[in-house]
Amino acid sequence: MKILVIGASGRVGIDLVKQLLADDHQVIGTTRQEEKLFNDDNYSQLDLDITAEKDAIQQQIDADIDAVYFVAGSGGTDVLEVDLHGAVKTMQAVEDKGIKRYIMLSTVFSLDTSKWDHPGIADLKEYYICKHYADQWLVHNSALDYTIVQAGALKERTGTGKITINDDNAGENSIEDVATTLAAVLNASNTTKKVFSMHNGETTITDAIAKL
Numbered sequence: 001m002k003i004l005v006i007g008a009s010g011r012v013g014i015d016l017v018k019q020l021l022a023d024d025h026q027v028i029g030t031t032r033q034e035e036k037l038f039n040d041d042n043y044s045q046l047d048l049d050i051t052a053e054k055d056a057i058q059q060q061i062d063a064d065i066d067a068v069y070f071v072a073g074s075g076g077t078d079v080l081e082v083d084l085h086g087a088v089k090t091m092q093a094v095e096d097k098g099i100k101r102y103i104m105l106s107t108v109f110s111l112d113t114s115k116w117d118h119p120g121i122a123d124l125k126e127y128y129i130c131k132h133y134a135d136q137w138l139v140h141n142s143a144l145d146y147t148i149v150q151a152g153a154l155k156e157r158t159g160t161g162k163i164t165i166n167d168d169n170a171g172e173n174s175i176e177d178v179a180t181t182l183a184a185v186l187n188a189s190n191t192t193k194k195v196f197s198m199h200n201g202e203t204t205i206t207d208a209i210a211k212l
């Protein structure tokens with residue numbers, strides 16, 4: 001498949017592109033950095049700034065892309081411009097291009113405001129508001145074949161290959177396992193129009209996704 005990864009230079013993005021290339025996909029990764037991230041014949045790079053106008057973003061996206069991943073993020077500054085407005089503009093641009101599949105990396109409890117008083121979330125209120133409405137847009141205002149993966153805290157630790165989905169704990173994730181889960185979602189037709197939370201746990205990623 002031909003896949004666009006928005007945020008390819010990020011911690012998740014790098015691992016995700018690696019896995020998609022290993023799965024023999026053709027990957028277009030976005031970054032505003034000049035340096036090419038991967039030396040692989042199946043990898044090409046796009047200098048995309050999602051704070052640009054929606055039409056400018058749309059012009060940079062090839063119409064023959066099969067699936068789009070959004071793993072970009074502001075890191076806490078510019079949450080409105082990047083995590084909300086930037087994300088929604090990519091959804092609109094992708095949809096207007098005629099592309100259907102859109103896989104969003106979001107954050108645990110993004111759509112459940114009753115959980116926002118949890119320690120660790122309360123301090124990130126503005127970020128959570130932005131992810132909430134971006135996810136709401138994807139579900140209710142787009143016709144995209146979305147999957148929203150709501151990950152608990154991202155940790156730079158070795159992958160375990162095992163996760164728990166949709167329980168009441170926020171939990172923590174190896175970044176590698178989040179990337180593996182995102183890559184697995186692409187091959188699982190039962191993930192379309194689904195939202196699920198994840199953290200490292202007891203079930204193999206394939207089995208956890210199959211049960212969705």
Ligand SMILES: NC(=O)c1ccc[n+]([C@@H]2O[C@H](COP(=O)([O-])OP(=O)(O)OC[C@H]3O[C@@H](n4cnc5c(N)ncnc54)[C@H](OP(=O)(O)O)[C@@H]3O)[C@@H](O)[C@H]2O)c1
Nearest residue numbers: 007008009010011012031032049050072073106151153154
């Ligand atoms: N941290 C957590 O514990 C946690 C938990 C759950 C979910 N998440 C979500 O996971 C996302 C990815 O995390 P991460 O640690 O991999 O992020 P990261 O390392 O900070 O990478 C951020 C990515 O976003 C891109 N980006 C930032 N501003 C942009 C802009 N204006 N236009 C285009 N691209 C832009 C960066 O690209 P450039 O190369 O162009 O700078 C980079 O590829 C987070 O943003 C967050 O929403 C995080």
